Amino acid sequence: MYALTRENPDDRWEVEALYDLCFAPGREALSSYRLRDGIPAVRELCLVARDPDGILGGAIRFWPVRIGRAEALLLGPVAVHPTRQGEGLGGMLIREGVARAEALSWPRILLVGDEPYYSRFGFRRLDGVEMPPPTNPARVLGVGDWDGVSGRVTRWGAEEGH
Structure with missing residues (x-):
């Protein structure tokens, strides 16, 4: 059994090492990282999973972005x-992570990923929502209230908050 807890500052390098292990070199050059650069993650939603011996098994992070005037x-x-x-x-x-985001009143979540995997969690393809290039539009998925939300995904402004 795993214990899910909020990622804390002491977890940072261990989580980064996990991401380095699981993703290709140069992962930070992807368009999604440009949306994250210099923007703090939503700490309440960044989770780590540890086994009973305290060994890190997994991690997830969430970042605020905008699509037009809409928050996501x-x-x-x-x-x-x-x-x-x-x-x-x-x-x-x-x-x-999705349940905690809903509890914090975040109206929508998007990701870039494989629809066959993420559809089991309610994610569906978002037509009209554009991630920065070179993102395959078929991999832009979302869950939550997307009615009337379209346009380019942009960085969360430093002066804005949630």
Whole structure:
């Protein structure tokens, strides 16, 4: 069994090492990272999963973004250690993160990912929502209230908050 807790500053380097292990080199050059650069993550939603021995098995982070005047969360990265994959840990992190975001009244969440995987958590393709290039539009997915929300995804302004 895993304990899901809020990521704290002492977890940072261990979580970053997990992301480095799970994602290709140069991951920080992706368009989604340009939306995160210099913007603090939503700390209440950044979670780590540890086994009973305290070993990190997975992590998830959320970042505030805008689509026009609409607020949204950008989910990601979410990663599960290769030795822990297939145990449902990624799903646990996603479900808990989405539930906590809803409890904090975030109206919508988007991500860039594989629809067959993320659809089981309610994510669907977002037509009309544009991530910065070079993002494949078929991989832009969302959950929540997207009625009337369209346009380019942009960085959360330093003067704005939630």
